[in-house]
Amino acid sequence: MEDINRLCILIVFLIVGCAEQSPEDIAQRSLIVDSHIDTPYRIKAQLDSTGTYEDIASSTSYDFDYLRALSGGLNVPFFSIYLPAYSEDNGTSFELANELIDLMNSIIDANPDKFFLVDTSTYLGNLPGQNLVGIAYGMENGAALEGELDNVKYFYKRGIRYITLTHAKTNHISDSSYDLNKQWGGLSDFGKKLIPEMNKVGVIVDISHVSDAAFFQAVNISKTPVIASHSSLRHFTPNWERNVSDSMVKALAEKGGILQINFGTNFLTNVNDKSKAYDPSTYIHADITDVVDHIDRVVELVGIDYVGIGSDYDGVGDTLPNGLKDVASYPNLIAEMQKRGYSTNDIQKILGGNFVRVWREVEEYARNN
Numbered sequence: 001m002e003d004i005n006r007l008c009i010l011i012v013f014l015i016v017g018c019a020e021q022s023p024e025d026i027a028q029r030s031l032i033v034d035s036h037i038d039t040p041y042r043i044k045a046q047l048d049s050t051g052t053y054e055d056i057a058s059s060t061s062y063d064f065d066y067l068r069a070l071s072g073g074l075n076v077p078f079f080s081i082y083l084p085a086y087s088e089d090n091g092t093s094f095e096l097a098n099e100l101i102d103l104m105n106s107i108i109d110a111n112p113d114k115f116f117l118v119d120t121s122t123y124l125g126n127l128p129g130q131n132l133v134g135i136a137y138g139m140e141n142g143a144a145l146e147g148e149l150d151n152v153k154y155f156y157k158r159g160i161r162y163i164t165l166t167h168a169k170t171n172h173i174s175d176s177s178y179d180l181n182k183q184w185g186g187l188s189d190f191g192k193k194l195i196p197e198m199n200k201v202g203v204i205v206d207i208s209h210v211s212d213a214a215f216f217q218a219v220n221i222s223k224t225p226v227i228a229s230h231s232s233l234r235h236f237t238p239n240w241e242r243n244v245s246d247s248m249v250k251a252l253a254e255k256g257g258i259l260q261i262n263f264g265t266n267f268l269t270n271v272n273d274k275s276k277a278y279d280p281s282t283y284i285h286a287d288i289t290d291v292v293d294h295i296d297r298v299v300e301l302v303g304i305d306y307v308g309i310g311s312d313y314d315g316v317g318d319t320l321p322n323g324l325k326d327v328a329s330y331p332n333l334i335a336e337m338q339k340r341g342y343s344t345n346d347i348q349k350i351l352g353g354n355f356v357r358v359w360r361e362v363e364e365y366a367r368n369n
């Protein structure tokens with residue numbers, strides 16, 4: 001009888017134990033930080049063309065909305081305050097950054113039971129299970145700084161917690177990976193002064209989009225870990241400078257920084273010709289396994305502590321991998337990592353733990369300097 005009791009207890013224990021390991025359950029119990037989601041610009045584009053936009057507090061046709069964020073377990077999306085390269089040329093980037101922040105603030109303010117603005121890494125671990133999505137801001141393209149170091153503090157006060165130094169074109173801060181014009185040979189003089197100022201204020205330096213020379217200069221100058229908010233590995237996309245090389249991953253990790261894997265098919269594989277315009281009739285999509293191949297390789301190169309996710313949802317159109325089409329999809333990614341033997345603890349580092357560790361180090365430095 002006692003043996004049967006023991007057996008029953010063991011079986012119950014096993015069932016509970018197994019149930020706790022389901023991908024959905026891990027997604028709900030763990031802090032998920034996705035460091036690059038482009039919904040604000042999508043909202044603005046729709047607003048500009050139709051006079052209205054879809055309600056991200058319920059459900060939308062975008063890659064992000066509140067209901068799918070909850071079902072996917074997403075706690076902290078970093079919304080991109082994206083400034084197209086032309087906005088530096090025509091002098092509208094400062095104004096555009098403020099417009100996008102105002103727009104997102106108004107949506108957050110109108111939905112206090114669903115959204116709130118995240119401006120610190122503190123307490124993020126309490127978010128899972130609360131039915132609240134904490135929205136953080138990252139500025140994609142430092143164009144809006146307009147050559148003024150004081151604007152780092154200004155945008156910090158407006159909620160910006162990382163700045164991607166440049167975007168598709170070389171700007172007044174840095175050369176761009178996409179731009180053949182490498183006029184600064186890396187960072188401009190202003191760019192070299194900007195990095196210590198970002199360190200002092202507590203804004204994370206994001207090297208996605210910059211040229212290789214600018215990357216190494218930024219990593220060397222920064223006193224705090226540096227991130228790639230939405231880049232993948234060049235190993236899988238040879239010669240494509242927008243992704244990072246193995247030696248760059250090592251330099252990033254040596255400084256305590258992280259590579260946040262971009263889910264766009266072009267970032268994951270070479271199956272499509274990147275020099276050609278997107279053509280849905282010939283376009284081949286990557287798979288979840290490709291995303292985890294990138295994660296595996298970062299882990300092989302530098303270990304589990306230097307990789308995370310920066311999906312680029314709402315920023316890469318219809319090029320997302322099969323099975324990872326929107327913010328409800330994180331459990332699918334977790335399932336693939338489990339299949340490859342990642343422990344729950346490792347998966348939690350990738351989902352958000354690593355990003356929060358970097359953010360804390362950046363905050364800590366700013367407090368002391």
Ligand SMILES: [Zn+2]
Binds near residue numbers: 140209230315
């Ligand atoms: Zn981008």
